[in-house]
Amino acid sequence: MDVSRSDRGGAADASAPAAGFPHPSRPGYYGTIFSEDMRSALALFASALIPGEGAYPSAADAQVVRFVEERSSADDRARIAALFAQGVGESADAAKELARTLESDRPAEFAWIRDFVYHAYYASRRVLAAMADSGHEYHGAPQPLGYVITEAMLVPVVPRGSYTPTDEVSHVND
Amino acid sequence: MSTIEDPDVIVVGAGMAGAAISFILARAGAKVVCLEQGPTIHATDHPTFSDDWEFSVTRDWAFTPNTRDMPYDFPVTTNGTFVPYLYNAVGGSTNHYSGFWHRLKPVDFRKGTEHGLEGTIDWPISYEDLSPYYDQNDADVGISGVAGDLAYPPRPHAPRMPFVAHGEYHNIIASSLERLGLHWWPADNAILTQDRGDRLACNSCGQCNFGCPRGSLGTATQAYLKPALAYGLDLRPGSRVTQITVDRSGAADGVEYLNLENGTTTRLQANLVVVACNGLGSPRMLLLSKSPQHPEGLGNSHDQVGRYFMTHGYRLADMWFDRPTGHWKGPFGAGPYCQEWYDTDLGRGAVNGITITFGGAWGPAISALGATTRTHPAAWGSGHRTDFEKRFDRHVFCAIQADDLPVATNRVSLDPDVTDSSGLSAAAVHYDLHPNTRRLLEFGSSRLEEIGREAGALSIDLQPMDEAFAQPGWHLMGTCRMSSDPSTGVVDAWNRVWDTPGLIVCDGSSMVTGGAGNPTSTIGALALRCAERLLADMGHRVTASPDAK
Numbered sequence: 001m002d003v004s005r006s007d008r009g010g011a012a013d014a015s016a017p018a019a020g021f022p023h024p025s026r027p028g029y030y031g032t033i034f035s036e037d038m039r040s041a042l043a044l045f046a047s048a049l050i051p052g053e054g055a056y057p058s059a060a061d062a063q064v065v066r067f068v069e070e071r072s073s074a075d076d077r078a079r080i081a082a083l084f085a086q087g088v089g090e091s092a093d094a095a096k097e098l099a100r101t102l103e104s105d106r107p108a109e110f111a112w113i114r115d116f117v118y119h120a121y122y123a124s125r126r127v128l129a130a131m132a133d134s135g136h137e138y139h140g141a142p143q144p145l146g147y148v149i150t151e152a153m154l155v156p157v158v159p160r161g162s163y164t165p166t167d168e169v170s171h172v173n174d
Numbered sequence: 175m176s177t178i179e180d181p182d183v184i185v186v187g188a189g190m191a192g193a194a195i196s197f198i199l200a201r202a203g204a205k206v207v208c209l210e211q212g213p214t215i216h217a218t219d220h221p222t223f224s225d226d227w228e229f230s231v232t233r234d235w236a237f238t239p240n241t242r243d244m245p246y247d248f249p250v251t252t253n254g255t256f257v258p259y260l261y262n263a264v265g266g267s268t269n270h271y272s273g274f275w276h277r278l279k280p281v282d283f284r285k286g287t288e289h290g291l292e293g294t295i296d297w298p299i300s301y302e303d304l305s306p307y308y309d310q311n312d313a314d315v316g317i318s319g320v321a322g323d324l325a326y327p328p329r330p331h332a333p334r335m336p337f338v339a340h341g342e343y344h345n346i347i348a349s350s351l352e353r354l355g356l357h358w359w360p361a362d363n364a365i366l367t368q369d370r371g372d373r374l375a376c377n378s379c380g381q382c383n384f385g386c387p388r389g390s391l392g393t394a395t396q397a398y399l400k401p402a403l404a405y406g407l408d409l410r411p412g413s414r415v416t417q418i419t420v421d422r423s424g425a426a427d428g429v430e431y432l433n434l435e436n437g438t439t440t441r442l443q444a445n446l447v448v449v450a451c452n453g454l455g456s457p458r459m460l461l462l463s464k465s466p467q468h469p470e471g472l473g474n475s476h477d478q479v480g481r482y483f484m485t486h487g488y489r490l491a492d493m494w495f496d497r498p499t500g501h502w503k504g505p506f507g508a509g510p511y512c513q514e515w516y517d518t519d520l521g522r523g524a525v526n527g528i529t530i531t532f533g534g535a536w537g538p539a540i541s542a543l544g545a546t547t548r549t550h551p552a553a554w555g556s557g558h559r560t561d562f563e564k565r566f567d568r569h570v571f572c573a574i575q576a577d578d579l580p581v582a583t584n585r586v587s588l589d590p591d592v593t594d595s596s597g598l599s600a601a602a603v604h605y606d607l608h609p610n611t612r613r614l615l616e617f618g619s620s621r622l623e624e625i626g627r628e629a630g631a632l633s634i635d636l637q638p639m640d641e642a643f644a645q646p647g648w649h650l651m652g653t654c655r656m657s658s659d660p661s662t663g664v665v666d667a668w669n670r671v672w673d674t675p676g677l678i679v680c681d682g683s684s685m686v687t688g689g690a691g692n693p694t695s696t697i698g699a700l701a702l703r704c705a706e707r708l709l710a711d712m713g714h715r716v717t718a719s720p721d722a723k
Binding site for chain 1: 220222223224225226227228229232234279281283284287291301302307315316320322323324325326327337339340341342344345348349352355356357358359360376377379380381384387388389500502503504513514518519525537538539541543551552554555556558559566567594
């Protein structure tokens with residue numbers, strides 16, 4: 001059986017008080033703290049994935065490190081620390097080389113950190129501002145503003161379709 | 175809110191079915207306690223107020239409980255062929271759905287007559303039996319759409335608000351379908367386009383699947399629980415039922431439940447217990463409730479509980495364009511649909527049929543990651559900006575949805591090793607994609623590519639149907655199915671468990687077939703029909719269809 005979930009441990013004592021009742025409004029802030037080395041490594045690595053271009057900031061300038069740190073569980077922190085255990089190097093080129101190596105040798109790990117960085121980047125206010133400057137209508141949080149759609153929606157010109165009434169259902173071989 | 179010490183009825187689960195039954199019974203004056211293991215979702219709990227809303231799908235708003243891993247979730251283990259999607263909270267999975275609102279068709283109730291393959295049987299009821307309750311449910315939930323789809327029986331008593339506006343993709347796809355001469359219709363959605371009481375009209379924010387703080391989305395909470403509370407429903411969130419209890423004769427006589435907030439256990443008695451925990455949770459609950467009178471679990475005298483699990487064959491796709499699609503505004507996932515190939519045609523090498531649905535979905539982060547299929551994420555490095563611009567505002571969500579067959583070995587059981595946070599066994603699901611369903615999905619893939627070409631799509635990324643193929647398990651059906659014979663199902667035509675007096679099971683698990691459409695409308699209709707019969711049996715006044723609230 002594929003459990004595909006984190007280990008929750010065995011049976012709890014049903015008579016013991018429950019350990020709180022986390023509410024879904026908690027978006028995953030674990031109070032995890034990165035070391036300065038981790039922050040530096042992640043900043044270099046993330047900016048290798050998404051460098052600045054025109055009005056768009058680099059991942060580091062888009063505060064990606066802060067986003068990832070705030071939303072990392074202890075397991076996530078350990079995973080990131082392991083990724084950068086050998087260091088990222090001192091330069092953007094070294095960070096690119098690490099990204100290339102990860103992508104080819106450890107694709108699942110690379111995809112995981114890439115996804116985290118992309119999520120962080122496109123939630124950044126600086127990036128959203130750059131998108132707006134580029135002509136995108138998207139404004140970040142969907143609510144409370146929503147969007148105004150003025151384009152008329154098409155409806156079928158020639159209605160088509162049919163269904164089989166109950167009393168006309170017969171065996172497929174009949 | 176009322177506190178009821180001696181309920182007439184205990185309802186387990188506050189999703190669409192549990193909510194609808196609670197409402198109908200409470201409104202008629204019955205004393206109803208509804209137990210829900212999840213929390214109440216407040217409007218401000220929804221992630222759509224935050225710029226990182228897309229990230230939430232990887233955490234607390236993940237579709238699968240195995241990722242959320244909240245104390246009030248129950249884990250679901252699988253053999254890797256599908257990903258279980260459900261939400262444990264007041265309102266159930268309607269907190270986390272798109273509101274795509276299909277009915278079954280008359281033929282879907284007679285698939286035993288039509289082919290009888292695998293475990294397929296006829297429903298013990300017909301479309302005509304359920305039709306008035308579909309109408310009632312539509313009125314209660316609030317549906318927007320366009321009347322007149324010839325692919326369905328006429329629905330003169332089903333009210334419709336003006337249909338919801340979509341991004342540019344709607345007209346792109348609709349034009350293609352029109353030119354090809356195929357059936358298509360703008361989808362009905364459980365989304366208000368006009369204010370109704372304290373529920374606000376949709377503001378096209380685009381992300382219904384993350385819940386709707388405006389109340390535009392027709393959730394079980396909006397449609398039924400809020401009015402039920404006004405009629406005295408005793409709703410208890412954070413209440414995890416650990417077992418259904420029975421008396422010496424084997425009849426259901428109550429429940430034991432755990433308060434997840436303070437850890438206390440409560441025994442609550444009633445003459446009637448309604449289980450409405452969805453297609454995975456309900457069989458799990460029956461199997462957890464073993465007793466000397468029911469050593470194999472409730473309703474399981476004929477070894478039927480948990481069998482015939484269906485989740486719709488699904489193959490998802492992203493269609494890519496070189497012009498704006500507006501996928502990030504308007505409703506999530508419910509634009510035009512095509513039912514050209516809904517009915518059985520043996521020329522396709524398969525029975526049953528498909529629906530192809532087109533919709534908007536996601537924002538910039540998931541666009542950059544390759545949208546729904548994640549097949550071609552934007553490059554990293556110096557090419558990222560150009561690749562992003564080719565992705566964001568350039569894709570359309572496509573879903574090929576196949577009518578699955580009920581197969582006896584596709585089954586929910588109790589996991590021997592994995593438990594929830596209270597030590598109760600997880601649901602373990604074995605599901606194999608049937609060759610008939612696979613053929614339908616492959617057939618639909620070819621049709622989708624034709625539609626895409628006509629629409630001018632640059633490319634289509636289809637979810638790979640390789641060994642790792644795991645379809646989304648959005649729809650959980652068939653595992654405590656209705657039947658006209660106790661040996662072929664778990665409940666009768668009125669959702670009464672064949673071998674356990676006083677016990678009702680009503681939700682997606684009751685469905686005998688799944689059709690090729692989303693099931694919430696059918697679940698709501700079944701619940702209203704079931705509730706009306708319960709009232710009659712209890713001697714309460716049977717009320718007419720309620721006015722839209």
